[in-house]
Amino acid sequence: MEFEPVIGLEVHCRISSKTKMFCRCSNDIFNAKPNTHVCPVCMGFPGMLPLLNEEVVKKGILGALALGCEIPGFSKMDRKSYFYPDLPKGFQISQYDLPVSVKGGITIALSDGSTKRIGITRLHLEDDAGKLTHTAGGTLVDFNRSGTPLMEIVSEPDLRSTEEASLYARQLQKIMRYVGASDADMEKGMMRFDINVSLRPRGQKEFGVRSETKNLNSFRSLEKALDYEIKRQTEILESGGTVVQETRGWDDNKEVTISQRGKEEAADYRYFPEPDIPPIVVTREMVEELKKQIPELHDKKADRYQSELGLPAQDAHQLSHDAALAAYFEAALEVSGEPKKTSNWLLSELMALLNADGLSISESKLAPENLGKLVKLIEDGAITGKIAKDIFKEIYEGNLDPEKAVEEKGLKVMSDTGELEKICQQIIDRNPQIVADFKGGKEKALSGLVGQVMGVTGGSANPKSVNEILRKLLAESTL
Numbered sequence: 001m002e003f004e005p006v007i008g009l010e011v012h013c014r015i016s017s018k019t020k021m022f023c024r025c026s027n028d029i030f031n032a033k034p035n036t037h038v039c040p041v042c043m044g045f046p047g048m049l050p051l052l053n054e055e056v057v058k059k060g061i062l063g064a065l066a067l068g069c070e071i072p073g074f075s076k077m078d079r080k081s082y083f084y085p086d087l088p089k090g091f092q093i094s095q096y097d098l099p100v101s102v103k104g105g106i107t108i109a110l111s112d113g114s115t116k117r118i119g120i121t122r123l124h125l126e127d128d129a130g131k132l133t134h135t136a137g138g139t140l141v142d143f144n145r146s147g148t149p150l151m152e153i154v155s156e157p158d159l160r161s162t163e164e165a166s167l168y169a170r171q172l173q174k175i176m177r178y179v180g181a182s183d184a185d186m187e188k189g190m191m192r193f194d195i196n197v198s199l200r201p202r203g204q205k206e207f208g209v210r211s212e213t214k215n216l217n218s219f220r221s222l223e224k225a226l227d228y229e230i231k232r233q234t235e236i237l238e239s240g241g242t243v244v245q246e247t248r249g250w251d252d253n254k255e256v257t258i259s260q261r262g263k264e265e266a267a268d269y270r271y272f273p274e275p276d277i278p279p280i281v282v283t284r285e286m287v288e289e290l291k292k293q294i295p296e297l298h299d300k301k302a303d304r305y306q307s308e309l310g311l312p313a314q315d316a317h318q319l320s321h322d323a324a325l326a327a328y329f330e331a332a333l334e335v336s337g338e339p340k341k342t343s344n345w346l347l348s349e350l351m352a353l354l355n356a357d358g359l360s361i362s363e364s365k366l367a368p369e370n371l372g373k374l375v376k377l378i379e380d381g382a383i384t385g386k387i388a389k390d391i392f393k394e395i396y397e398g399n400l401d402p403e404k405a406v407e408e409k410g411l412k413v414m415s416d417t418g419e420l421e422k423i424c425q426q427i428i429d430r431n432p433q434i435v436a437d438f439k440g441g442k443e444k445a446l447s448g449l450v451g452q453v454m455g456v457t458g459g460s461a462n463p464k465s466v467n468e469i470l471r472k473l474l475a476e477s478t479l
């Protein structure tokens, strides 16, 4: 029998707010010493009162709007009770029956060229727990992460393969970064996945029994864990066994999922409305205001770069996948007016220097306006592409204004044709053998003369004009 996987994803992204969800501790905890971003509120001391961070709610709604979700006017926070050493309160503050957003969806582009819409059940807000590190001597706990704000994005069980799930997760990451709701940087622990997987005979409508595997923290482990679970369940079903509904963990070294505990039902968490936080009332005006903040998303941008700017698909996708890169490109293009050349200079020359320095585009030493100016100088014929490449590193290092740099260095293309003709004539006079070869039909001999003229002018002549002038002079000469 052939089985079809049914996959749903729960994605946790840390909201990119300045401070934590209910206190004033900094939310920027990466590489911080353990237990330095803590206070009585996020440490769960008795009697402390949480105060909901408005920025967290707004960014959560912003993320939800970018996923096409509906925003109900009224939602609330709930207590989700469970006991674990990294959760000092003894409960998580999450959202149960009235989340801040519902009913959205995004579209993914599959490798066969088709597209598919993946439904999103809800995006809700919740706080994160601390972090346990198990060592030989015992278990260490770091509460820096405790109380940092999360949005949990729950998909419909619409995914049917590892490929679809991976594309969906990557798409979510791009969208969250584009709207600035989350940096979703997995290296910094800002994005994690839980996967729900079940199998059913192809053609059957009812879902099979599912397993849930928690806390996958890279795209690679997401894909590996999905492949493993699909294979594991297929083997159980093919041998006539039954899949157990349970929560599993992922062992990144052995690349296997491991049974952890029976699946909890909602009742196990004893949800009830969080008494210390008033309900969240979202007005229509607030939603409209947030909608205005949503920029053009990467898919639309890539389409526009192709249809309006005439860029090839590869350039369009490369430029638009990162909001900062796209913004840099657009700022440079505004000055240069030349889409393809600007894209070339950005994606090859500038990227090479940034990569060598280990910098991202937002950390670039060169301002986009100056890249735009350089491209314009080439486009206007004021300097040659070769000169531009020669001086680019210097311009980049010092964020120089290319116009001034070219002027100061005397690198402008020789526009004085009289002067250029004089030099060409001198080169012709000095090279009777090459001239004879050329006149004898050796077309290639001309490049020898062009090279010498370029050498004499320090590369500041336009090779095309040199070519023309040489041909003209040679045709006139009677040598």
Ligand SMILES: [Zn+2]
Residues within 6 Å of the ligand: 020, 023, 024, 025, 037, 038, 039, 040, 041, 042, 043, 147
């Ligand atoms: Zn705190």
